[in-house]
Amino acid sequence: MLSKALAAGSDLVITYEAADLDQVNLPIESFDIVYSSLTIHYLEDPRRLFGQVYNTLTSRGRFIFSVEHPIFTAPTDPSWKKNADGQVFWPLNAYSQEGPRTTDWLAKGVRKYHRTLETYISLLLDAGFTLTSLKEWMPSDEDLRDHPEWAEERHRPAFLLVAAQKVTNAE
Numbered sequence: 001m002l003s004k005a006l007a008a009g010s011d012l013v014i015t016y017e018a019a020d021l022d023q024v025n026l027p028i029e030s031f032d033i034v035y036s037s038l039t040i041h042y043l044e045d046p047r048r049l050f051g052q053v054y055n056t057l058t059s060r061g062r063f064i065f066s067v068e069h070p071i072f073t074a075p076t077d078p079s080w081k082k083n084a085d086g087q088v089f090w091p092l093n094a095y096s097q098e099g100p101r102t103t104d105w106l107a108k109g110v111r112k113y114h115r116t117l118e119t120y121i122s123l124l125l126d127a128g129f130t131l132t133s134l135k136e137w138m139p140s141d142e143d144l145r146d147h148p149e150w151a152e153e154r155h156r157p158a159f160l161l162v163a164a165q166k167v168t169n170a171e
């Protein structure tokens with residue numbers, strides 16, 4: 001990921017660092033935006049990270065992230081099924097059982113963590129954030145014109161996109 005980022009942004013002044021998000025210590029009030037794409041569902045407990053992100057943002061700074069949607073991460077057998085009438089469905093179960101899920105995606109035995117929508121939002125609010133936007137990504141009509149193979153993705157959201165802001169009492 002870092003070598004790809006370096007290649008894509010070689011003309012920009014950006015500092016790249018690799019760090020474990022479970023342990024990272026971010027500088028206080030140093031950034032206007034923190035952005036994370038499809039990574040936080042690999043952390044067992046993002047509570048510490050959310051606190052770090054809050055503290056590293058400047059006043060009114062924004063935290064924007066995407067994760068696999070809880071409806072996507074919950075099932076113990078996360079693959080499309082067909083009922084007797086041939087209708088496709090997503091086998092949602094174990095929604096309340098937060099914790100590890102092991103999948104064979106890109107590599108065998110990849111471990112991610114399921115948590116409910118309530119937990120994601122509570123973690124944000126507990127850290128002090130104000131929720132500003134939430135999207136459950138599913139393909140639009142326009143997306144389907146370009147990618148007809150995404151049609152099944154309309155049965156359930158695969159991605160959760162969240163935007164939050166650091167708004168302190170003094171403001």
Ligand SMILES: C[S@@+](CC[C@H](N)C(=O)[O-])C[C@H]1O[C@@H](n2cnc3c(N)ncnc32)[C@H](O)[C@@H]1O
Pocket residue numbers: 001019020021022036037038039042043
């Ligand atoms: C599905 S990839 C997403 C990559 C990229 N952000 C994107 O959207 O294309 C998940 C990424 O999470 C990273 N990751 C997982 N656990 C991590 C941790 N504890 N600390 C830092 N990165 C982690 C992996 O190295 C991997 O690059």
